[in-house]
Amino acid sequence: MTITHHPTETTLASFATGTLDEARALAVATHLSLCPQCRTMQHKFEHVGGALLDRVTPDAMAPDALQHALARIGTPEPARPVRAPRADGLPEPLSAYELGPWRWIGRGVQWRSVGVPIENHLRVFMLKAAPGIHLPRHRHVGSEWTCVFEGAFTHEGGRFGHGDFDEADENIEHDPRVEEGATCICLVALQGNIVLQGFFGKLLQSFIRI
Numbered sequence: 164m165t166i167t168h169h170p171t172e173t174t175l176a177s178f179a180t181g182t183l184d185e186a187r188a189l190a191v192a193t194h195l196s197l198c199p200q201c202r203t204m205q206h207k208f209e210h211v212g213g214a215l216l217d218r219v220t221p222d223a224m225a226p227d228a229l230q231h232a233l234a235r236i237g238t239p240e241p242a243r244p245v246r247a248p249r250a251d252g253l254p255e256p257l258s259a260y261e262l263g264p265w266r267w268i269g270r271g272v273q274w275r276s277v278g279v280p281i282e283n284h285l286r287v288f289m290l291k292a293a294p295g296i297h298l299p300r301h302r303h304v305g306s307e308w309t310c311v312f313e314g315a316f317t318h319e320g321g322r323f324g325h326g327d328f329d330e331a332d333e334n335i336e337h338d339p340r341v342e343e344g345a346t347c348i349c350l351v352a353l354q355g356n357i358v359l360q361g362f363f364g365k366l367l368q369s370f371i372r373i
């Protein structure tokens with residue numbers, strides 16, 4: 164399967180330099196785990212970042228910096244909890260996070276939380292939508308980054324299948340439809356709330372809190 168939608172170069176550069184918040188970094192890391200093309204691009208950005216750092220004139224060191232550094236070398240690293248690899252076939256970057264149970268939020272649509280601390284009004288969750296489901300037309304008050312693991316959906320921006328990355332901002336309004344034939348499962352990093360359009364959308368909004 165060919166991945167046709169990738170994060171923008173700006174997003175990949177932000178990821179490589181560690182300037183993305185954890186929620187959006189997880190969405191990008193999930194895509195990278197599925198996309199060799201973007202992994203290559205990310206490594207290039209890291210090399211560029213490293214080369215730029217090499218050119219930076221270092222600050223003068225504190226007189227006791229060497230002592231501090233030597234003392235830290237002798238200090239063992241705190242033990243980190245070892246997590247067993249996921250047996251559920253989910254992309255590897257999700258293995259570091261607690262996942263909540265699947266909950267129904269509408270006809271044919273389930274939601275589960277991903278344990279990323281909320282920062283900048285960004286929340287991370289997974290969505291599972293049945294084949295043929297048409298999600299209500301909606302727009303965003305912030306960004307909505309989505310990485311698809313299984314199945315596919317389409318909207319005005321094209322078809323989004325396994326590994327595809329959809330980088331929507333607050334200017335985009337769309338009504339995704341899940342393709343027939345397979346359940347669609349994706350990871351979403353959402354800033355703020357989505358704003359559903361139309362009568363049924365407004366009705367649904369009172370039931371779902373996404």
Ligand SMILES: [Zn+2]
Nearest residue numbers: 169170198201
């Ligand atoms: Zn990619």
